[in-house]
Amino acid sequence: MNPLILPEYQAVTPTPVIVALDFDNAESTLSFVRQLDPSLCQVKVGKELFTATGRFLVDSLVNQGFKLFLDLKYHDIPNTVASACRVAADMGVWMVDMHACGGRRQMEAAVEAVANYTHKPLLIGVTVLTSMDEADAREVGITKPIAEHVVDLASLAKSSGLDGVVCSAQEAGMLRQALGKEFLLVTPGIRLPNAQNSDDQRRIMIPQDALTAGSSYLVMGRPVTQAQNPVAVIRDVNAIAMAMNAQ
Numbered sequence: 001m002n003p004l005i006l007p008e009y010q011a012v013t014p015t016p017v018i019v020a021l022d023f024d025n026a027e028s029t030l031s032f033v034r035q036l037d038p039s040l041c042q043v044k045v046g047k048e049l050f051t052a053t054g055r056f057l058v059d060s061l062v063n064q065g066f067k068l069f070l071d072l073k074y075h076d077i078p079n080t081v082a083s084a085c086r087v088a089a090d091m092g093v094w095m096v097d098m099h100a101c102g103g104r105r106q107m108e109a110a111v112e113a114v115a116n117y118t119h120k121p122l123l124i125g126v127t128v129l130t131s132m133d134e135a136d137a138r139e140v141g142i143t144k145p146i147a148e149h150v151v152d153l154a155s156l157a158k159s160s161g162l163d164g165v166v167c168s169a170q171e172a173g174m175l176r177q178a179l180g181k182e183f184l185l186v187t188p189g190i191r192l193p194n195a196q197n198s199d200d201q202r203r204i205m206i207p208q209d210a211l212t213a214g215s216s217y218l219v220m221g222r223p224v225t226q227a228q229n230p231v232a233v234i235r236d237v238n239a240i241a242m243a244m245n246a247q
């Protein structure tokens with residue numbers, strides 16, 4: 001058990017934080033993860049780390065007891081995505097995602113592929129990337145305001161049987177109203193109140209506002225991994241969530 005983790009934070013289950021392990025090698029990742037604990041946060045392995053390390057690191061993190069979000073954003077024909085989700089389920093991941101714009105048949109095939117697993121991974125549809133603003137969206141043919149497009153894709157994901165979506169916390173309030181309390185809202189693009197800039201992110205929110213708006217999970221990469229004290233940043237978010245849950 002990591003001595004940095006105080007008993008009161010161990011009581012935070014589930015924590016809303018998913019730490020994006022956006023590293024390019026196993027050594028840096030494992031050295032960073034040594035200060036974390038499965039009761040403190042979930043972890044996410046995305047394209048950079050998975051390309052660098054393959055399933056070796058996923059296995060290692062799952063074996064350490066972390067709930068792992070495999071963020072490979074599948075977007076392919078139904079058979080390919082369904083088969084990939086089945087392999088992800090075999091790996092014991094907690095959450096896996098696919099682009100909702102891959103369509104109903106892609107999502108339904110994924111749902112069917114993992115339906116009989118005892119530990120079925122949560123299936124999450126990516127709506128509109130948090131790095132995109134209205135001008136970016138228009139350039140790729142999205143003619144509606146982003147918020148409306150997100151609601152449409154999230155409704156499609158829900159009616160296809162997915163457990164939730166990735167969206168910006170800016171859309172969380174609207175999606176909560178439209179899709180109810182149970183549907184998971186996984187929100188990247190989180191920035192701390194004192195952040196100097198938003199990097200490549202465009203639709204951002206601070207943790208407190210994201211949780212108030214109805215986010216289920218906050219995906220946090222650089223605000224945690226580049227912090228002087230990553231554990232303190234996670235604990236602060238957990239404390240906000242705990243205070244809100246106590247109300």
Ligand SMILES: O=C(O)c1cc(=O)[nH]c(=O)n1[C@@H]1O[C@H](COP(=O)(O)O)[C@@H](O)[C@H]1O
Pocket residue numbers: 020022046071073097126128129130131166167188189190199201219220221222223
């Ligand atoms: O699916 C994701 O996790 C994701 C979707 C999205 O719309 N925006 C987004 O930033 N992400 C991921 O969330 C993480 C955000 O990292 P930071 O901007 O460093 O906090 C990265 O790993 C992204 O790949």
